Amino acid sequence: MDIRFLVKGLIIGFSIAAPVGPIGILCIRRSLSEGYWVGFFTGLGAASADALYGFIAGFGLTLISNFLVSQQMGLKLIGGLFLCYLGLKTALAKPAESAATPSGKVVSAYASTFFLTVTNPMTILSFVAIFAGLGLGSTNNYWDAGILVLGVFLGSAFWWLILVSGVSLFRDKISADTLQWINRISGILILGFGLAALFSLTTKG
Template identity: 60%
Template sequence: MNISFLLQGIILGFSIAAPVGPIGVLCIRRTLTYGRTAGLVSGLGAATADAFYGCIAGFGLTLISNFLVNQQLWFRVIGGIFLCYLGIKTFLSKPAEVSTSVKSNSLFGNYASTLFLTLTNPVTILSFVAIFAGLGVIEGSYFDAIILVIGVFVGSALWWLFLSFGIDVLRSRFSQRGFVWINRISGMILVVFGAIASVATLSEI
């Protein structure tokens, strides 16, 4: 195993996941409302999507990557609309009790929603192509590509683990009224993200 590629992948995955965007807002809100498991599972959905796009870039699946990149405008519009939907749903949702346990179907929904949102940004493939080339992972070097992608997933998962556990520490300090405002603020932020993404993308069509 090429440890250097694994370590580089972990650093890259952590760095890619760390900036707080719409996925981060979702994970923070879900952690505060439902607990660290819900937040972590949401983050793992994004990490899975990053790993998927990393595989496409690393294995040189040009037919798939070209299709996704060529259709990226429509993917981004769909992702923006879905963000608006999640934002409105979050804004209108009633706060859950702090002790509420998360059901398995809710966890699957948390995972699937962040997976879908991250997959609606296929330009990520181009980022991975550039990263792989810069690190000397050439097309055909499948073993190095696999190790790097595993590292990216692990690094991204570590960030979501740290975030969900860190935010969970603050969870017991919020009252029911506090959770109402968390839902409202999170919902408005997600709607803004979704509206900007949709409008900016439609203006390019």
């Protein structure tokens, strides 16, 4: 096992996950409003999607990546509409009276961010560009490629673990009224990301 591929994957996964966008805002809001596990599985959904795209780029599956890139307008439309829906739902949501348990909302939390990340065409473009730039794409050594993808998942998951753990420290110190305002502000920001994605479709060509 070449540890260098694991380290490179960790750095790539962490770097792609870290910038705060709609997923980050959603993860923070859910951690505060619905508890640690819902927040963590929100991030884990994004980490799984990152690993999927890392798999496509790392194993040189150009047919799939080219198809996804060619369908980026449709993916952006779907993702933008879903962001608008999530934004409105978040803004109107009432703070949970208690933290959700692992058997509660974690599945829907995971699925929603996995879907959002997969429908973001910039994700696959980022992985293709990074892997190509580092000479990591289309490797003939599938073991190294697998280690690289594992590193991407662990790096992305590590970022979400750090974020959720940090945010959860403040949950008990925040009142219900403050959580309500966090819901509203987060919802507006997520809705803004969705509208921006939809608006970008009208500026092409």
